[in-house]
Amino acid sequence: MRKLTIVRKAVLVAAVGIPHDEQAFLEYVQAGGQVETADWMPEDYRRKLIKFIEMHGNSELMGVLPEREWILRAPTLQRKLALTAKVQDEVGHAQLIYRVVEDLGKPREQCLADLVDGKAKFHNVFHYPTKTWGDVGVIAWLVDAAAIISQKALLKCSYAPYARIMKKICWEESFHILHGRDVILAMVTGTPQQFELVQEALDRWWGPLMQFHGNPISKDEDPMYLWRIKSQGNEEARQQFLEGYVPQIRELGLTVPDPKLRKRDDGVWEYTEPDWDELKHVVTGHGPKTEERLAFRRRFLEQERWVRDAVLAA
Amino acid sequence: MPALPVPERTPVWEVFRKEKRGAAFEHAGSVVAPDADFAEAWAREQYGRRGESVALWLVPRDAIRDVEDWADEFDLKYRRVDGYSIKARLKEARERAGTAGPR
Numbered sequence: 001m002r003k004l005t006i007v008r009k010a011v012l013v014a015a016v017g018i019p020h021d022e023q024a025f026l027e028y029v030q031a032g033g034q035v036e037t038a039d040w041m042p043e044d045y046r047r048k049l050i051k052f053i054e055m056h057g058n059s060e061l062m063g064v065l066p067e068r069e070w071i072l073r074a075p076t077l078q079r080k081l082a083l084t085a086k087v088q089d090e091v092g093h094a095q096l097i098y099r100v101v102e103d104l105g106k107p108r109e110q111c112l113a114d115l116v117d118g119k120a121k122f123h124n125v126f127h128y129p130t131k132t133w134g135d136v137g138v139i140a141w142l143v144d145a146a147a148i149i150s151q152k153a154l155l156k157c158s159y160a161p162y163a164r165i166m167k168k169i170c171w172e173e174s175f176h177i178l179h180g181r182d183v184i185l186a187m188v189t190g191t192p193q194q195f196e197l198v199q200e201a202l203d204r205w206w207g208p209l210m211q212f213h214g215n216p217i218s219k220d221e222d223p224m225y226l227w228r229i230k231s232q233g234n235e236e237a238r239q240q241f242l243e244g245y246v247p248q249i250r251e252l253g254l255t256v257p258d259p260k261l262r263k264r265d266d267g268v269w270e271y272t273e274p275d276w277d278e279l280k281h282v283v284t285g286h287g288p289k290t291e292e293r294l295a296f297r298r299r300f301l302e303q304e305r306w307v308r309d310a311v312l313a314a
Numbered sequence: 315m316p317a318l319p320v321p322e323r324t325p326v327w328e329v330f331r332k333e334k335r336g337a338a339f340e341h342a343g344s345v346v347a348p349d350a351d352f353a354e355a356w357a358r359e360q361y362g363r364r365g366e367s368v369a370l371w372l373v374p375r376d377a378i379r380d381v382e383d384w385a386d387e388f389d390l391k392y393r394r395v396d397g398y399s400i401k402a403r404l405k406e407a408r409e410r411a412g413t414a415g416p417r
Contacts (some may be wrong), residue, residue, distance in 0.1 A: 096360065097343055313348070
């Protein structure tokens with residue numbers, strides 16, 4: 001007969017029991033504790049949390065624009081449907097994410113106003129143009145892959161409502177990478193021109209991809225890690241990306257456009273230092289497509305205001 | 315007891331979803347909507363578009379009573395399986411009955 005064992009988990013102090021003290025809170029989250037919306041949290045934590053989550057929401061909303069441009073130009077009906085579904089998912093995720101920000105105290109209207117006024121940020125990759133169908137494949141495969149690595153690390157976020165929506169988001173985005181990889185595979189097994197289209201797109205996107213996870217600030221100096229909002233450091237995420245995807249890129253006969261890229265004997269990937277000035281320049285609103293895309297958002301927010309007003313007056 | 319934030323203008327609706335028949339409703343998230351019909355429309359999008367739910371419940375946030383404090387004077391050990399340690403007594407009982415031996 002199987003012996004019944006009850007494992008007594010280490011009892012974490014319930015969040016309601018934490019003294020309203022920054023140090024106690026820090027120790028609580030670093031021990032793996034999570035907090036809910038109504039729990040006390042240090043002002044700095046709340047501020048940083050809002051900024052981080054808001055940037056994520058903005059990125060989902062802005063991220064659909066480069067892909068949206070290709071819905072009408074997709075080569076097949078199936079690709080059109082997949083791309084449309086992907087865009088639908090991203091917008092839905094933006095809504096989920098803004099909902100979390102609202103409960104933290106910043107209204108959605110304010111988030112959107114800050115976004116279109118250039119006061120809030122969104123991820124670097126969404127400031128660049130999509131020049132060919134090759135770009136669409138590279139984004140859906142590699143940009144989404146880079147994003148999923150960050151998103152998986154957020155599953156353990158100390159702020160529980162955000163961790164919970166991340167679970168939903170990760171599950172729903174699982175087809176996006178496959179769709180991207182399928183688009184790439186169709187082209188690398190197609191004509192030489194199609195293969196070139198992919199390689200050329202990769203050449204242009206590699207720089208932003210390497211910048212995506214942010215500069216290599218040490219975990220112990222990163223407030224997002226100290227507060228356990230993020231559960232991994234930037235460099236850790238980038239290494240995970242390289243480890244997982246460089247072999248997948250190379251096995252297709254594609255070349256990663258970094259002559260210094262190599263894996264050391266100790267398993268660490270070496271690479272040409274990304275241009276951190278470019279990253280800063282882009283995310284502060286000076287990317288090649290930033291102005292155009294923000295203007296697009298601004299225009300539609302104004303245009304659709306009557307719908308929001310009508311709904312809210314209901 | 316701090317309450318969940320309730321926006322001044324538009325109500326928040328908590329969404330519960332049932333994954334499959336026979337399962338309990340589980341809290342899935344929330345939507346902001348002026349009335350039940352809009353709440354249903356948004357909830358259908360967020361929690362049903364992919365065919366992932368067989369049913370949804372929508373509840374205005376302010377209809378929910380939040381309960382988080384508990385009396386626990388006696389530790390309630392007697393209610394739990396790990397609150398009982400029968401090893402020593404069982405050993406003694408077996409020895410008395412002559413049924414002790416290699417298991």
